[in-house]
Amino acid sequence: MLARVHARARAKAGRVATAAGAAVLTGGLFTDFLTGPGIAAAVTTAGLGLATNIKILKAPSSAKATAIGVYASPHMGTALLLVGERLAPDNGVSLLVQASVVAVWTGATWFIRPGRLARELVDEAVLQEIAAATKDAEEKAAAEVAVLQVDPDESDAARWWRQEFTGEGGIAPGTVLLEHQRVSEECVALVVGSAQRGTPVPDISKPRLSAHLDVPEELIELGPVPGRGAGVRLLTIGPRPQPPEEAKTAGSDEEVWKEIAATAMPGVELIEANTYEIRKELT
Numbered sequence: 001m002l003a004r005v006h007a008r009a010r011a012k013a014g015r016v017a018t019a020a021g022a023a024v025l026t027g028g029l030f031t032d033f034l035t036g037p038g039i040a041a042a043v044t045t046a047g048l049g050l051a052t053n054i055k056i057l058k059a060p061s062s063a064k065a066t067a068i069g070v071y072a073s074p075h076m077g078t079a080l081l082l083v084g085e086r087l088a089p090d091n092g093v094s095l096l097v098q099a100s101v102v103a104v105w106t107g108a109t110w111f112i113r114p115g116r117l118a119r120e121l122v123d124e125a126v127l128q129e130i131a132a133a134t135k136d137a138e139e140k141a142a143a144e145v146a147v148l149q150v151d152p153d154e155s156d157a158a159r160w161w162r163q164e165f166t167g168e169g170g171i172a173p174g175t176v177l178l179e180h181q182r183v184s185e186e187c188v189a190l191v192v193g194s195a196q197r198g199t200p201v202p203d204i205s206k207p208r209l210s211a212h213l214d215v216p217e218e219l220i221e222l223g224p225v226p227g228r229g230a231g232v233r234l235l236t237i238g239p240r241p242q243p244p245e246e247a248k249t250a251g252s253d254e255e256v257w258k259e260i261a262a263t264a265m266p267g268v269e270l271i272e273a274n275t276y277e278i279r280k281e282l283t
Contacts, residue, residue, distance in 0.1 A: 014115050017045060021078045022106040028085040029098055035086045039079045046075035049115065055122050063125030071118035074109045081105060164212070166195070171212060172204045178232065187238035193231055200230035213237065 024038040049071065050056060056067045081101060088094045161177035164170075172192065179191040194201045210217045221236040 010115060011113075014113060015110075018074070018106065018109045021074065021109070022102065025078060025081055025085070025102040025105065026099075028082050029095060029102070032086050035082045038082045042075040042078040042082075046072045049075075053115075053119075055119055059122040060125045060129050062129075063121050067118040067121045067125075070114050070121060073114050074105070077105055077109075161190075161192075165209075171208045172202065174199075174202045175204070183236075184238070184241045187236065187240055190235040190237070191225060192233050192235050198231070201233045204233075204235070 021042070024034055024041070027034045028038060050068060053071070056064070056071060059067050081098075084101075085098055088098055155177075157180045158177040161172075161175075165172040166175055167173070174195045175192050176195050177190060178193045180188060182188050192201055192204070204222060206217050206220050206222065209215075210220055213220075215237060219238055221234075223234050223236075224230070225232045225234045
């Protein structure tokens with residue numbers, strides 16, 4: 001509603017300015033008194049019109065200069081015609097030519113309406129910029145989709161990892177699942193790599209992973225892969241299987257001695273060990 005009121009006000013102001021300009025130009029045909037005031041009025045009107053026309057002042061750079069030129073063209077035309085009327089010879093033919101030029105200026109300004117034309121040029125430029133920005137965004141999105149396109153050879157586990165953890169705002173963005181192995185019924189080992197070659201594996205939040213999988217944090221371990229760089233990490237989820245009890249207690253003489261020497265005889269090294277049968281009298 002308010003925009004319509006402004007549009008009507010601008011249209012009426014433009015019509016009034018055109019009529020005033022035609023009157024000044026017509027008077028300039030007969031007297032030089034109107035030359036100075038007419039030029040000053042034309043320049044002032046153009047400046048005030050541009051200063052109050054925010055759309056043109058904030059137009060895209062590709063169309064701003066053209067829009068300003070179109071808007072100010074009738075005002076500059078008025079000033080030039082007033083100067084021409086003053087310099088033209090004072091005879092019948094010259095007066096007829098000048099009157100014809102004034103008529104052409106009046107008709108062109110009245111029907112073309114340079115102010116509206118300038119705003120239409122700005123609107124068209126804005127639409128073109130929006131279309132270009134939309135196209136760029138669509139091309140960028142299409143390129144990202146192409147990059148993220150599913151590999152037909154991707155394993156089910158790798159697809160599960162990608163869908164669950166590597167999305168935008170995910171727990172492990174920028175990572176890929178390289179290998180996985182079930183260590184036991186309750187423990188699984190995952191080898192996670194960086195999605196970008198030559199960069200370390202991004203930080204993976206253990207609290208978020210714990211909450212997502214509903215597994216206690218103390219059962220989640222993230223560490224290096226033996227013999228590999230920072231571009232891969234070993235992620236272990238679940239309780240690690242413990243060796244049998246006899247395997248814990250069994251060991252070589254050297255291992256047993258190390259345990260003894262660590263507390264009772266530090267710094268003493270076992271050189272040789274022999275086994276003897278203990279005679280019954282000594283037991």
